[in-house]
Every structure is written in C-alpha cells, then in structure tokens.
Amino acid sequence: xxxxxxxxxxxxxxxxxxxxxxxxxxxxxxxxxxxxxCNPFLAQAGRRARKxxxxxxxNTGLRVTDMKVFGVSLTPDSDRPYVFxxxxxxxxxxxxxxxxxxxxxxxAMACVNDFRDFIVGKDPLQVQHHWESMYVHSFYRAGPVIGxxxxxxxxxxxxxxxxxxxxxxxxxxxxxxxxxxVRGYYHAENARTDEDLAKLKETALAAGISCFKVGLPDxxxxxxxxxxxxxxxxxxxxxxxxxxxxxxxxxxxxxAKTSPSVAAILVKEVEPLNxxxxxxxxxxxxxxxxxxxxxxxxxxxxxxxxxxxxxGCRELIEKGIVDILQTDINHVGGLTGxxxxxxMANYSNISMAxxxxxxxIGGLATxxxxxxxxxxxxxxxxxxxxxxxxxxVWAEWFGFEPMRMVNGRFPLPTKPGLGFELTEAAxxxxxxxxxxxxxxxFQEDGSVGEW
Amino acid sequence: MIHATQRRKPLTAFAAxxxxxxxxxxxHSIAKVSAYAVPSPSVKGEGYSxxxxxxxxxxxxxxxxxxxxxxxxxxxxxxLEGKSAFAYEPLSEMVPRTARGGVNMALLxxxxxxxxxPAYRVLGGPTRTKARAVARLQGSTDAEMxxxxxxxxxxxxxxxxxxxxxxxxxxxxxxxxxTNLDRFNAFRAAIPKAxxxxxxxxxxxxxxxxSLASAVEKGRPLWxxxxxxxxxxxxxxxxxxxxxxxxxxxxxxxxxxTFQDLLREGLIDLVRPDILVYGISGVCxxxxxxxxxxxxxxxxxDAGPIATAAAIQAAASMPNFFALEVPEGGIGTLKxxxxxxxxxxxxxxxxxxxxxxxxxxxxx
Numbered sequence: 001x002x003x004x005x006x007x008x009x010x011x012x013x014x015x016x017x018x019x020x021x022x023x024x025x026x027x028x029x030x031x032x033x034x035x036x037x038c039n040p041f042l043a044q045a046g047r048r049a050r051k052x053x054x055x056x057x058x059n060t061g062l063r064v065t066d067m068k069v070f071g072v073s074l075t076p077d078s079d080r081p082y083v084f085x086x087x088x089x090x091x092x093x094x095x096x097x098x099x100x101x102x103x104x105x106x107x108a109m110a111c112v113n114d115f116r117d118f119i120v121g122k123d124p125l126q127v128q129h130h131w132e133s134m135y136v137h138s139f140y141r142a143g144p145v146i147g148x149x150x151x152x153x154x155x156x157x158x159x160x161x162x163x164x165x166x167x168x169x170x171x172x173x174x175x176x177x178x179x180x181x182v183r184g185y186y187h188a189e190n191a192r193t194d195e196d197l198a199k200l201k202e203t204a205l206a207a208g209i210s211c212f213k214v215g216l217p218d219x220x221x222x223x224x225x226x227x228x229x230x231x232x233x234x235x236x237x238x239x240x241x242x243x244x245x246x247x248x249x250x251x252x253x254x255x256a257k258t259s260p261s262v263a264a265i266l267v268k269e270v271e272p273l274n275x276x277x278x279x280x281x282x283x284x285x286x287x288x289x290x291x292x293x294x295x296x297x298x299x300x301x302x303x304x305x306x307x308x309x310x311x312g313c314r315e316l317i318e319k320g321i322v323d324i325l326q327t328d329i330n331h332v333g334g335l336t337g338x339x340x341x342x343x344m345a346n347y348s349n350i351s352m353a354x355x356x357x358x359x360x361i362g363g364l365a366t367x368x369x370x371x372x373x374x375x376x377x378x379x380x381x382x383x384x385x386x387x388x389x390x391x392x393v394w395a396e397w398f399g400f401e402p403m404r405m406v407n408g409r410f411p412l413p414t415k416p417g418l419g420f421e422l423t424e425a426a427x428x429x430x431x432x433x434x435x436x437x438x439x440x441x442f443q444e445d446g447s448v449g450e451w
Numbered sequence: 452m453i454h455a456t457q458r459r460k461p462l463t464a465f466a467a468x469x470x471x472x473x474x475x476x477x478x479h480s481i482a483k484v485s486a487y488a489v490p491s492p493s494v495k496g497e498g499y500s501x502x503x504x505x506x507x508x509x510x511x512x513x514x515x516x517x518x519x520x521x522x523x524x525x526x527x528x529x530x531l532e533g534k535s536a537f538a539y540e541p542l543s544e545m546v547p548r549t550a551r552g553g554v555n556m557a558l559l560x561x562x563x564x565x566x567x568x569p570a571y572r573v574l575g576g577p578t579r580t581k582a583r584a585v586a587r588l589q590g591s592t593d594a595e596m597x598x599x600x601x602x603x604x605x606x607x608x609x610x611x612x613x614x615x616x617x618x619x620x621x622x623x624x625x626x627x628x629x630t631n632l633d634r635f636n637a638f639r640a641a642i643p644k645a646x647x648x649x650x651x652x653x654x655x656x657x658x659x660x661x662s663l664a665s666a667v668e669k670g671r672p673l674w675x676x677x678x679x680x681x682x683x684x685x686x687x688x689x690x691x692x693x694x695x696x697x698x699x700x701x702x703x704x705x706x707x708x709t710f711q712d713l714l715r716e717g718l719i720d721l722v723r724p725d726i727l728v729y730g731i732s733g734v735c736x737x738x739x740x741x742x743x744x745x746x747x748x749x750x751x752x753d754a755g756p757i758a759t760a761a762a763i764q765a766a767a768s769m770p771n772f773f774a775l776e777v778p779e780g781g782i783g784t785l786k787x788x789x790x791x792x793x794x795x796x797x798x799x800x801x802x803x804x805x806x807x808x809x810x811x812x813x814x815x
Contacts, residue, residue, distance in 0.1 A: 058569075058577055058794050128575035132770040158575075165566035165573065167537070172562075172573050174540030174732055314743040318715045336575065343736035344743065347711045372540050 006288040035426035071432025082359035085152035095159035097153025100358035103438035111149035147308035154334025162417035175372030181409030184379040185211035197243035208407035211249035220449030249276040256280040267299040277302035287315040310340040328355040330362040351377035360402040478508040482712035486524035487809040492780040499754035502553040512560030516553030524815030555730025556761040570729040571767035581791035582635035582766035583774040609790030640747035648673040657689040664694040737771035756783030760800040
C-alpha cells in the first residue's frame with residue numbers, strides 16, 4: 001500500500017446507502033416551518049450543498065464507508081462486556097476503538113450506532129473536527145453513554161490516522177517523554193494472606209513492578225462509620241505498606257464507597273503510610289465535597305474515571321482540588337478527550353494516572369496519550385501480576401500480550417496507528433451475552449450503598 | 452525502586468533525566484540546528500530568529516522565535532542533536548523558553564514532511580477550512596492608518612486592529628474618549644464592510660479602558676486587545692464588569708497559569724497566546740483549556756511568515772480559533788481571500804521558505 005494515496009487529492013463523493021440528507025428532507029417536509037428555531041434540519045437544508053463540499057479544497061480521498069459495533073463477552077455472564085467499534089474506509093484501512101461502559105453496554109452500542117449516519121462518508125483524518133461535532137451537535141452534553149460512544153469512535157479514527165500517516169499514534173502526539181515505555185501498576189486485591197503479600201513483593205522486585213493498587217476491606221460504608229470499621233480499613237492499608245515495604249508505591253481505591261465525612265477520617269489516619277494516592281474518596285458529582293476531603297489531609301487524592309470530557313474536569317482542575325486525575329479513555333472522549341484533560345490538568349500541576357479497567361483496545365490507546373503527557377504519573381490496568389484467562393484471550397486476539405508490563409512499564413506499541421491488528425473472526429468466539437446488571441450493594445439496614 | 456526515588460527528585464534533575472530517555476535512534480534523529488537573525492521591518496534594533504532543524508534523513512523544518520543569541524543557538528544544537536524529531540513535546544519543553552515555540556514549529560514541520568501531511572493533519576485537523584485574518588494597522592495618523600487598512604483590504608483582509616490614541620496622562624476624560632470614538636467611527640466609515648478591534652497595548656488604567664470600551668460598545672468592536680496591564684485580577688474586573696466589549700489578553704504572558712486565572716475569573720473573552728513562546732502544540736493545549744470556558748483563541752506573534760504559517764496550522768487543529776494577525780513583514784507564500792487565510796495543503800507548515808532571504812544573517 002502506498003500511504004501517499006490516503007493523502008492524495010479529493011475524490012468524487014462516495015455513493016452511500018443511507019444518507020442523513022434524506023432524513024433532512026423529510027424533516028423539512030413534515031415540519032414545513034421552524035417555529036421555535038430549534039430545527040437544525042431546516043437550517044441545514046438550505047446550506048446542504050455547501051456543507052457537504054466545505055472541506056473539499058483540503059480534504060483527502062480517504063472516506064469512512066462503514067462503522068460496526070461489537071458487544072464482546074469473555075464469558076456468557078460477563079459483568080463487563082466489551083464494546084468495540086470498527087470503522088472501515090474506502091481504501092482498505094480500518095480502525096478499532098473501545099466504548100465499553102460497565103452495566104450499560106447496550107446503551108453504549110446503541111449510542112455508537114446513533115453516530116453511524118454522521119460518521120459514514122466523512123474524512124476519518126479530521127478527528128478533532130468530528131469529536132467537536134459529536135459533542136456539540138448532540139446538544140445534550142455528553143454523560144457516560146455519549147462519552148463512551150464518542151470515545152470508541154475517536155479511538156478508531158486515531159487508529160486510522162496513524163495507519164494513514166504510517167506512524168504510531170504517540171508520534172503524532174509528540175511523544176514519547178520516556179522511550180522506555182509507560183510506567184504502570186497492577187491490582188493486588190488477590191493477595192489476601194501475609195504469604196501472598198510476601199510473594200507479591202518478591203515478584204514485584206524481580207519484575208521491576210513499582211506500584212500496586214488495592215481496595216477497602218468492607219463491601220459498603222455508611223454515611224458515618226463505626227470505630228471498628230474505620231479500624232479495619234486503616235489496618236488493611238497499614239498491612240499492605242508493612243508487607244510491601246517502602247520501595248513499592250501503593251494506591252488505595254475507595255471506589256466512592258465512603259462519604260466525604262468518613263473518607264476524611266481515613267485519609268488523615270493513613271497519612272503516615274505515604275500512599276501514592278487515595279482514589280475516589282467520595283462520589284464524583286460534587287467537586288466541593290471532594291475538596292473538603294482533599295483539604296483536610298496530605299494524602300494525595302485521585303479521581304476522574306467517571307468524568308466526561310475536559311468540561312467535566314474543569315472545576316477540579318481550576319481549583320486544584322485533586323492531586324491526580326484518572327479520566328478513562330473509554331469514557332472521557334477517547335484520545336482527544338484524554339489529551340485535553342491532561343493538557344488542562346498540567347496548568348494546575350495535577351498529575352495523570354488514567355483509569356483502565358475495560359478491554360485491551362482502550363488500554364493500548366491510552367498508552368499513546370500517556371507517553372506524550374508532561375504530567376504523566378502512572379497507568380492502571382485492572383489485571384494482577386500473574387496473568388489469567390482474560391490476558392490469555394487478549395493475547396489470542398492480538399498475537400502479543402497487550403497491557404503486560406516489562407520492567408514495570410508497558411512497552412509502547414511500535415506499529416502504525418494504535419499498534420495492533422484485530423479481526424472480527426477473532427471476536428466471534430466471544431459473542432455478546434447481554435449488558436448484565438451491575439453490582440447491588442446494601443447497608444446492614446437494607447439501604448442502598450455505594451460500591 | 453528507581454521510579455519512586457526519581458519521581459521525588461527536583462524538577463531540573465527530572466528534566467535532565469527525562470531528556471536522556473528520548474529516542475536517539477532512527478533515521479529521523481536531529482542532525483543540525485541552525486539559527487538566523489531577522490530584523491524587524493519597522494522597529495530598529497528589534498527582530499526575531501529563524502530556526503532551522505535538519506534531520507539525518509535530510510528533512511528540514513523551520514520555526515520562528517524571539518531573538519536568541521549565538522550562544523543560545525549553539526546550546527540548542529547540543530540539546531537537540533541526536534534526538535528523535537518526532538518527540539516534539541518533550542523536546543520543546545526541554546529547550547530554553549526563548550526558543551520553545553520555534554523548536555515546536557520546526558519539529559512539527561518535520562513530522563508533517565515525514566508523514567507527507569500538513570501539521571494540522573498530524574494533530575487531527577482540519578477543524579476549519581480557513582483562518583480569519585486580522586491586520587494591525589500601522590501609521591502615526593488616522594489618514595496613514597486608513598490608507599494602511601485600504602491597502603490590506605485590497606489584499607482581502609476584512610478585520611483590523613486599530614491602535615488607540617493614548618491619553619496624555621492617567622484618568623483622562625472627555626477628549627481622550629472623543630478622540631478614540633471619532634477614530635473608530637472614521638475607520639468604520641472608511642471601510643464599511645470591515646470589522647475593527649481596539650488595540651490598547653496594555654497602556655491604559657483599567658478605569659480609562661472601561662470608560663473607552665463603554666463609549667465604543669455600541670459600535671460593536673470585535674474585541675478590545677490588551678485594554679490594560681495585567682495587575683491583580685480584581686483590578687482587571689473593572690473592564691469586564693463595566694462593559695460587554697470582549698477583552699483579549701496574551702501579549703507578554705509567558706506563564707500559562709495566568710491564562711488559567713483569567714479564564715477562571717471570567718476576565719477574558721479571547722485568549723491570545725504568543726506562538727513564539729508556546730509553539731503550535733502549546734497553543735492547542737491552551738485552546739483545550741479555553742474551550743471549557745467557551746472562550747476562543749487568537750494566537751499572536753511579532754515574527755514573520757513562518758510563525759504565521761504555524762499559527763494557521765494551530766488554527767486548523769483546534770475547535771475554538773477566532774483570528775490571527777497578518778505579519779508586518781508580509782505573508783510570504785501564504786494567501787488571504789475574503790478575510791481569511793487559506794489553509795496550506797503542502798506537508799508540514801505548508802510553506803516554502805526562501806532561505807536566501809536570511810542566509811547571510813546566520814548566527815549558528
């Protein structure tokens with residue numbers, strides 16, 4: 001393939017099966033006139049010709065011909081089915097992205113499909129422009145469903161652009177800050193006994209792993225907590241520090257199980273442990289509540305996996321509320337969204353430790369952005385130090401082990417685009433098993449608890 | 452572990468450590484950095500520098516930055532030579548601030564040329580088909596400036612920055628207001644289809660700026676550029692509270708945290724980063740922040756057509772661009788049509804640089 005072809009002069013518009021302009025005509029006929037100024041199709045109809053030709057002078061011959069979305073369940077009852085997006089072009093280039101959304105896979109897939117008419121026929125290289133269209137023209141600002149759909153499409157477009165320009169995506173982003181790769185951490189909730197922890201420390205030291213993350217010991221916490229439960233949580237964290245030693249960093253994920261009132265007590269009591277961070281000490285809707293926790297302790301506070309777009313992080317950043325942001329490339333708006341959050345966070349000297357608890361596509365995509373962040377701290381992957389069945393399937397799909405660290409770092413993908421090849425046939429063995437209900441967690445008195 | 456201790460070292464040591472990790476392999480490593488001094492077309496003793504970066508593979512990139520010394524230029528060479536030209540983010544951060552924007556432009560020029568794409572394609576654009584041009588009017592009298600505007604209008608420029616007549620002393624009243632209002636109206640009448648922004652050059656008190664903005668408000672200036680110096684933010688608030696004329700700041704702001712403060716406090720309607728300081732990607736980063744406040748970006752610079760080409764690339768890579776200035780010394784091979792710069796289609800910055808114009812002023 002000659003990549004120059006992708007960037008060649010403009011070609012005649014493709015014939016397309018389903019054209020959004022047909023809908024525009026119908027809308028115009030049906031409404032007749034625009035009474036409230038809120039019918040975009042009316043305004044569009046008159047300008048349609050110009051709109052379609054707008055980028056003709058600068059565009060390439062590359063066009064999106066199809067977009068497919070796949071629900072992928074590793075086991076039939078998987079509680080976190082992956083949502084993968086594949087974008088195809090008229091010149092054989094394809095791009096993959098991930099729109100996985102816990103508990104809402106069906107909604108995320110439907111939302112990706114809602115963007116299908118928009119993206120088919122577009123120049124896939126104009127990712128910044130299309131991102132803006134998807135976010136702004138959706139009118140209702142993106143929450144997790146729209147955010148995840150945009151993320152999946154955005155990743156696939158970056159993949160295509162990297163392949164078209166024949167470079168790994170991190171090189172388009174101006175990275176790497178560190179060519180050794182991207183520092184990462186595994187989870188360590190599976191280390192239950194002192195022996196487990198001793199073994200984990202040994203493994204880490206031998207493999208160059210420099211950090212682990214653990215959770216809190218109880219399933220749920222009430223608005224105000226008892227001395228016994230606070231004690232158990234503090235001792236849990238102390239034990240990890242004691243057994244792993246000072247040379248391994250430890251992050252603790254509160255998972256917003258705690259109220260700000262309870263979290264404030266915990267993060268203060270564990271100050272002497274010098275944790276790398278405490279994650280989501282309270283739920284994400286209220287930045288001031290997060291600030292209340294953050295201001296009362298020196299323990300670094302991390303949050304962000306549930307936030308969408310730079311808009312969703314603005315208040316946390318401008319007020320310097322948290323120390324670390326953990327936006328997730330599968331929800332925040334793909335590489336474009338994550339890059340913008342990192343850029344903005346850097347002005348407040350906030351570090352980035354992106355969340356990655358879904359599939360391997362988002363995981364690999366996030367490494368590219370990480371490597372080009374001046375304020376990068378560490379990258380998550382929801383895996384253990386010892387690979388399991390999930391990692392085996394990932395390797396089966398890609399032909400290499402994605403998101404496995406070498407000397408404590410994720411190696412940077414070297415192939416053009418996001419750096420992997422994936423076929424629909426490889427996914428077919430793991431058909432969609434349904435969205436699956438999410439966890440239900442209740443307090444002792446039967447009231448609803450955060451999980 | 453290594454990471455845990457390195458992470459806590461002072462920043463300078465961190466930067467030095469990081470720089471060693473940037474790829475030194477590959478045919479696109481930086482082979483040579485050259486610098487040239489270019490004098491300002493209008494102000495004696497002022498000017499800027501052109502940077503030229505060549506790779507092992509024979510690709511050449513150009514950028515412009517503020518004036519740098521021969522010693523600085525040689526230091527740039529020793530910092531950059533051997534590094535991968537792709538790593539434009541860490542490399543721009545590593546070099547002295549005076550050369551940062553120029554290095555960023557030159558490296559994105561190279562990355563674009565290697566990938567056979569305009570820099571805006573490397574960055575995910577184009578986000579627009581053209582970039583609004585605005586000309587800063589030259590001249591010491593209204594007549595001279597109107598003649599300059601007419602000349603630019605013939606080139607296709609439809610928006611102008613009109614320097615204001617400064618008051619003879621602080622907090623002047625009627626005459627100062629009237630002089631400037633008359634000037635503004637005279638420009639409106641002379642070129643009816645154009646739009647005008649006021650250029651305050653940071654010379655007014657917030658009070659004078661607010662009075663003038665309020666007086667001109669009905670004439671709908673595009674914006675008020677640098678209405679006053681940036682002192683404390685509450686003092687600036689006067690300008691924004693007393694009028695609805697959009698205000699723009701950026702000249703002289705080398706700390707991006709200042710933009711963040713202005714945005715957070717609602718004291719800025721147009722972010723004007725100096726592309727010689729921030730480079731293409733730095734301007735795009737500021738745009739990402741400004742976007743969350745629904746504020747646009749209009750990059751500025753005091754250099755030549757290379758920096759303008761770089762600003763066009765930035766404009767086509769961000770969603771929230773508004774305008775950029777026509778450089779004083781001419782636009783080289785760039786084109787303006789109906790008020791907008793055309794987007795170059797050639798790889799990199801999309802311009803052909805005639806080195807013979809500055810070859811003799813090589814400083815390194």
